[in-house]
Amino acid sequence: MNLRLSVDALRVFRAVVQTGSMSLAASLLHLSQSAVSWKIKRLEQQLDCQLLARSGGLFGTTDQGAVLLRHALNILDAHDDAVAHFSPSAIQGRLRIGVTEQISLADVCAVLSQFSHHHPKVDVQLVVEQSQVLRERFADGVLDVILHQDFAGKAAPGDALLWTETLHWCAATAEQALPGETVKLITYGPHCFYRRLAEEKLGQAGMAWSVGLECPSVAGMLTAVAAGLGMAVVNERNLGQGVHRHVVLERLAPLPRVDSLLRANDNLPDPVRDGFCQLLLAALQKA
The missing domain is CATH 1.10.10.10 (Winged helix-like DNA-binding domain superfamily/Winged helix DNA-binding domain)
Structure with a gap:
C-alpha cells in the first residue's frame, strides 16, 4: 500500500x-x-x-x-x-509562563528545558503561584501563558482542558479523629481557592474551622498534614505522599472536581508562545 x-x-x-x-x-x-x-x-x-x-x-x-x-x-x-x-532556531523574544504547583512542575520544567535547547535566544521566565493570582497577572498582561486550575466546567472560552481530577479531604490517617469543636485547616494561603472551598464546605456541614498553618508549597503542606497538624484539601495527583483521604469528612463535606487548564494570550500570532504551547500539550498528553 x-x-x-x-x-x-x-x-x-x-x-x-x-x-x-x-x-x-x-x-x-x-x-x-x-x-x-x-x-x-x-x-x-x-x-x-x-x-x-x-x-x-x-x-x-x-x-x-x-x-x-x-x-x-x-x-x-x-x-x-x-x-x-x-x-538552528532564529526565534527571539520573551516568554512569561505561570504555573500552579498542583500541576506537575517536573513536566513543565522538562518542557522548558527542551524548548530552551531548541530556542536559546528566547528569554524564558517561569512563575509559580496560586491559580487566582496567575489569572489576575494574565489579565494584566504580565504573563503570556498560564497553567491553572478551576472548578470543572468553569473554563474560559480560550482555555484548553488538560485533565480533570477530584479533590479530597486529607489527613495523616484515614480515621484521624475530628476535633470536638474546630477543624484545623492546613492551606496554601489566602489566595488559594482550595481554602475558600474548604471553608464553604465545612460551613455547609455545620462545622467550625480555623487555619492552623499556611504554606505556599505542596511539599510543605503535605508534610504538615502527614505530621497530623491538621486537615487539608488535596488534589488527586498529590495523594499518596504520607497523607490519606479522610473518610468521615469525605462523607460530611463532599468536594467537587477541578480542571487543569492551559490559557494563552493568542490575540496575535506569536511563534515563541505557540511553539511552547504545542510542545507542552504534547508532553502533558503523554504524562
Whole structure:
C-alpha cells in the first residue's frame, strides 16, 4: 500500500486531541476551522477509519485514533528534533509562563528545558503561584501563558482542558479523629481557592474551622498534614505522599472536581508562545 501521511495533518490531529476542540486547535495552529476539519477528514479517508469521536462536548480518540496518536507523537517529535538540529532556531523574544504547583512542575520544567535547547535566544521566565493570582497577572498582561486550575466546567472560552481530577479531604490517617469543636485547616494561603472551598464546605456541614498553618508549597503542606497538624484539601495527583483521604469528612463535606487548564494570550500570532504551547500539550498528553 503506497500510503503517506502528512506531517502537517498529523500535527493538526494531535492538536485536536490535545485541546478536545476543532476551533481551539485551529486557533493554536493559526488555521481556519474548515482547514482543520478537512485535514482530519482526509486522514480518516486515507486510513479508512474514524479517528475522532465527540464525548461531553469534546473530541477524543476512537480506538484506531488512539493508535494513530501514539505514532503521531513519535513522528512529530522525531521530525521536529531533526529540523531543530539542521536548522538552528532564529526565534527571539520573551516568554512569561505561570504555573500552579498542583500541576506537575517536573513536566513543565522538562518542557522548558527542551524548548530552551531548541530556542536559546528566547528569554524564558517561569512563575509559580496560586491559580487566582496567575489569572489576575494574565489579565494584566504580565504573563503570556498560564497553567491553572478551576472548578470543572468553569473554563474560559480560550482555555484548553488538560485533565480533570477530584479533590479530597486529607489527613495523616484515614480515621484521624475530628476535633470536638474546630477543624484545623492546613492551606496554601489566602489566595488559594482550595481554602475558600474548604471553608464553604465545612460551613455547609455545620462545622467550625480555623487555619492552623499556611504554606505556599505542596511539599510543605503535605508534610504538615502527614505530621497530623491538621486537615487539608488535596488534589488527586498529590495523594499518596504520607497523607490519606479522610473518610468521615469525605462523607460530611463532599468536594467537587477541578480542571487543569492551559490559557494563552493568542490575540496575535506569536511563534515563541505557540511553539511552547504545542510542545507542552504534547508532553502533558503523554504524562
